[in-house]
Amino acid sequence: MAETPHLYLIDGSGYIFRAYHALPPMTRPDGTPVGAVFGFSNMLFKLIQDLADGEKPSHLAVIFDAARKTFRSEIYPEYKAHRPPAPEDLVPQFSIIRDAVKAFGVPAIEMEGYEADDIIATYAKQAADKGFKVTIVSSDKDLMQLVNEQVTMFDSMKNKRIDYTGVVEKFGVGPDRVVDVQSLCGDSVDNVPGVPGIGIKTAAQLITEYGDLDTLLERAGEIKQPKRRETLLENADKARMSRELVRLVNDAPVPFGLDDLTVREPEPGPLLAFIDEQSFRSLKVKVQHHYAGFLDDSPTVDPVSEAVTVEKATYSCITEMADLEAWIVRIMAAGQVTVDTETTSLDVMQADLVGISLSIVPGEACYIPVGHTGDGDGMFAERPHQLDKAEVLKRLKPVLEDPSILKIGQNLKYDISIFARQGIDVAPIDDTMLMSYALESGLHGHGMDELSGLHLDHTPISFKDVAGTGKSQVTFDKVTLEKATDYAAEDADITGRLWRILKPRLASEQVMGVYERLERPLVPVLSAMEREGIRVDVPALKSLSNEFAASIQKLDEEIQKLAGRPFNVQSPKQLGEILFEDMGLKGGKKSSKTGAWGTGADVLEALAAEGHTLPEKVLEYRQFAKLKSTYTDSLVNDVNPETGRIHTSYHLASTTTGRLSSNDPNLQNIPIRSEEGRKIRRAFIAEKGCKLLSADYSQIELRILAHIADIPALKKAFADGIDIHAMTASEVFGTPIEGMDPMVRRQAKAINFGIIYGISAFGLARQLGIERSDAQKYIEAYFERFPGIRAYMDNTIAAAKESGYVTTLFGRKCHIAALRDKNPMHRAFGERAAINAPIQGTAADVIRRAMIRMPQALVDAGLTDVKMLLQVHDELVFEAPEARVDAAIPVIRTVMEGAAAPAIELSVPLDVDVGSGDNWEEAH
Known part of the structure; x- marks a missing residue:
């Protein structure tokens, strides 16, 4: 009797994001990010290995999403609208991942207008109709509607198979009614509205009682609970629309037949070429071993030689004061120490200190527990033996504040804020996150796990490994000392190793000035601002x-x-x-x-x-x-x-250009152009007896463009204090400045700012509500009148394509990975980014320098009670006692207008508008 054919369908899109978030990023020698490619390739190969060792499929394919816009977007434009765009360093990896699938000899399938789930549903139905068994490799709940006697799901991360029982556990109904339940409860991730106030449990009860969605909606008037009855009657159409969004298409015109999905061994040549191109040495060894020498013509690599061996035996838990004193003596002799803190929360203003880890030399570190409570779900019965927190901080304070001892850390802004709340002013500091950012902004992330994988080929212990996940996750104070020591001490050890790799590169790669002038000194400034809050x-x-x-x-x-x-x-x-x-x-x-x-x-x-x-x-x-x-x-x-x-939290290393970002909350994106947005700013107020001051650079990016592109007319207009938009309108449209139609000035303003971002004729036409041909004429006239701008744009793109990055006037390197992307749309995006980055990046550098200089300038002026609270793009917000406002304004303006000098001498003046008021809007 012939064996039943078995089709495996891998949810490639799910694999990609799991790989990206679960594994450290890395780059190829040419600078292309390939961390997600590496993770995906290993996950795919592991599955191939597991299948070879167990139930081997007869057919196999990896299914991808082709694009975010599908027919569902036409049903409901807000569908998936809240999903953020893919991370910048992940975008160029999508095409490489598809190449990886093909290199392993597996079909990679995607279709415009359809989601991966629709393609999976179609193949699952085709295969089941022909008597196949089908396994969908995914944990995506949307695919659970496909489960039946022939079709099951497999979560490869948890090594768990999902069958009919698993679906019932998740949704409370069988697979044939999953769509009905989802139609009622909606999906916040995909922005499927559903019916307000109805969750999975209630939806399952209703569908079980009434049989299906249509019957429920037809008989909704019979429901006894008034609120539920009313909600269902009012939102019936919304539920029906939601059903169209969540129901998978199972008759998509797929490009390959089932025979095309027959499992085949990979071709040695293409697979070897792909692995070598990505520099995946350890994967190469695994592949060689699995295929028993079919790559014998290539040299083997000892996989251990790539990894960093972290001996846990060299990590100690300090619970005796004598041991702590011994470490302090060693730190003072060494003149440097890597330090890290463990706390109960990422919110620095509400976190409690749990422990401190220290490292002096690679491979050796200690953890000092001071706040473990011992009351977490039986992890240990009583509070563990540990040193008194106050006494530990008393002993460490002289070391952490000693100006002759360098304190090294990863994202030290958080740690120095924790210590500041304990009365300790940590200085001087070196931050490995910011070193990496100065060296390779735009190429990859700069978190410790990412850097460890990239530079050390080592994956550190994850937080979930020691604290658990989901509902069972505990705060760090409830983690056992053994696990806490392994985790925390390793962080300090790895950070110290990274410091030894990254610090020498700052000088050799000519970014020491960026790190020393723009990165390192900003850390304590932002820490103080965050703790002040507003x-x-x-x-x-x-x-x-x-x-x-x-x-x-x-x-x-x-x-x-x-x-x-x-x-x-x-x-x-x-x-x-x-x-x-x-x-x-x-x-x-x-x-x-x-x-x-x-x-x-x-x-x-x-x-x-x-x-x-x-x-x-x-x-x-x-x-x-x-x-x-x-x-x-x-x-x-x-x-x-x-x-x-x-108390917002600022991120120093999250953008390519050096701009700061913030979250919890994100104050950078509060709208200011509409009256309603301005009303929101009015809710940000000064303390009683104080005023808020808003200091804003006037048209700083246009001024920098005039300097960089060397445009005499623009530079003269800024020097003379002329309305730049009116001047541009006069130059481009031949309209006198006096008596100018405001609409004409608005058009010139749109061109001025649009040029900085590489605006197209289509974009300008849409923004101004004019014909595309007219917009094209405006842009051409602009470049004809200011030819230096076109020359700047062309020269910048050419240089960026050659080197892979652009630089600001202060020497910050902004790497633009998209410039080398195979996709022409991505390359076009890269070109626009290359044009903008030197301008926006220089503006960001200027305000960083102003922020760094501001605290000391206020102290020198005797204005210690004037506090800097917020930074929002080109604006700084302060709080000052009412009696100090008049004295503070000239100090603030002087610092900001002179922030570029003496590092660079701009050929245009920087102009700063400063206002004051009882609230942010009034001050602005």
């Missing part, structure tokens, strides 16, 4: 949230009236019917797959530009809804209960 008016935020809710309700009523009949404004399907069927507006497009009208922002903006009121009101409705959910509601939850202030 006060917010919570009642005002809540009132504003109510105001926005009222506006949303009012707009809803206006929209219903304009529509002439009631409908759900949040339903794209119903909105499309109102606009293009009931009202007969022109310009609508139906999805070829679903037949639904498109109602995305671009469609509504085009209709509003034609003078139609209803789409304009819908855009307003959506804007208010976003402001409410993203800002007024969430900011209230970010207030620290002890200080009554918001």
Whole structure:
């Protein structure tokens, strides 16, 4: 009897993101990021090995997502809209990963307009219809609707098979009713709306009781609970639309037949060439061993030679004062120490210190527990023996504050903030994260795990390995001392090793000045700013949230009236019917797959530009809804209960250009151009008896462009204090400055700022609401009048393509990996980034220098009670006693306007506007 054929379908997209987040990034010798490629290749090869050792499939394929936009986006434009774009260093790896799959002799399948799940569903049905067994290698809950007697799922990370019982455990219903449950409960990750207030458990109960979604919605009026009945009746269309989003297509026109998926051994030549091209030495050894010498023509590599051996025996747990004193003596003799802290939280303002790890030489480190509680779920019965925290800090304080002893760390801003809350001012410091950032910004991440994998080929112990995951995860104070020592001491050891590799490179690769002038000295400045925080008016935020809710309700009523009949404004399907069927507006497009009208922002903006009121009101409705959910509601939850202030966290090494970013909350993105956005800023207030001061660079990026591109007309306009946008309009359009039409100035402003970001004629036309041909003429006229800008752009792109990076005026290297991408769209993005990075990066460097100099300048002026609170792009926000405002303003302006000198002498002046007020908006 012939063996039953068995098809394995691997969810490639899921594999990619697991590989990217689970394993350290790394780069090839040519600078191309390949960390996710390495992780993916190892995961795929491990699966091939496991299958060879166990149940061997007869057919195998890896399925990928071709693009984010699919037919579901036409049904509901907001579908997956909240998902962030792929990390910058992951984008160029997508095509290489597909090459990896092909190198292993496995079909790599993707289709435009369809998600990977649809392709998997199609092949699963085809195979099952022909009597195959099917295994879907994924843990994606959306694929659970496919499970049946012939089709199961396999989570390779947990080595767990998911069958009918597993689906019931997850959804409370069988696979045939998973779609109905998902239609009700929705999916916040994919932005599937579902029915508000209904979760998986309730949805399962309802579907079990009524049989299916259609029956439930038809009989919703019979439900006894008033709120649930009302919710279901009001959101029936939303549930039906959600069903169209979550239900997988199982008849997609797939490009290969099942016979094309037959398992084949890889070709030695292409596989060897791929592995060598990526420099995956350890993978090469594994492949050679698995295939028993079919690559015997290549030299073997000892896999151990790649790895860093970390001997845990050299890690000690310090629980006696004599041992701590011995370490202190050694630190003082060495003149340097690597230090790391372990705490109960990532929120530096609420974290409790649990322990401190130290290292002096590679391979040796210690952990000093001071805050382990011993009361976590039986991990140990009582508080473990450890030194008194106050006494440990008393002994370490002289060492940590000694100016002759260098303190080394990874992302030291966090650690020095923890110590600062304990009354210890840690200095001087060296930060391996910032060394890596100065050396290779834009090439990879700069976290310790990433750097360890890249430079040491060692994967450190992960936090989840010692603290658990999910609901069973504990805070670090409840981790056993043995596990805590291994984890924490290793961090200090690895950081010390990285320091010895990275520090010498700063000078040899000519970025020592960037590190010393722009990176290292900013750490204590940002630490102090974060700990200061800024006060917010919570009642005002809540009132504003109510105001926005009222506006949303009012707009809803206006929209219903304009529509002439009631409908759900949040339903794209119903909105499309109102606009293009009931009202007969022109310009609508139906999805070829679903037949639904498109109602995305671009469609509504085009209709509003034609003078139609209803789409304009819908855009307003959506804007208010976003402001409410993203800002007024969430900011209230970010207030620290002890200080009554918001304490954002700044990231020094997260952008390619040197710009700072912030989170928890992200204050960089609070809108300022709309009146509603300005109202949000009004909720950021000064302490009683104080004022907020806002100091903002005026058009700094345009000034830097004028300097870098050497544009005499622009430089003269800035020097003379002329309105730069009016001057540009006069030069490009031949319009006199006096009596200029504001619309003409607006067009020139859009060109001025758009040029910095490599704007296209299409982008400018859309922004100004003009014809694309007119926009192209404007851009051509601009370049004709300012030929130096075109020359700058062309020269910058050419140099960047040759070296792989651009530099700011201060010497910061901004690597642009996309310039070497095979995809022309990605390369075009890289070219725009290359044009912008020297300008934006120099502006970021200028404000970094201003921030570094500001604290001492305020001290020298006797203004120690004036505090710098926030940095938002080109703006600094301060808090000052009312009596000190007049004295602070000239000091702040002088520091900021002179921040570039003496490192560089700009040929245009920097101009800073400084205002004050009781709140942020008033000050700005």
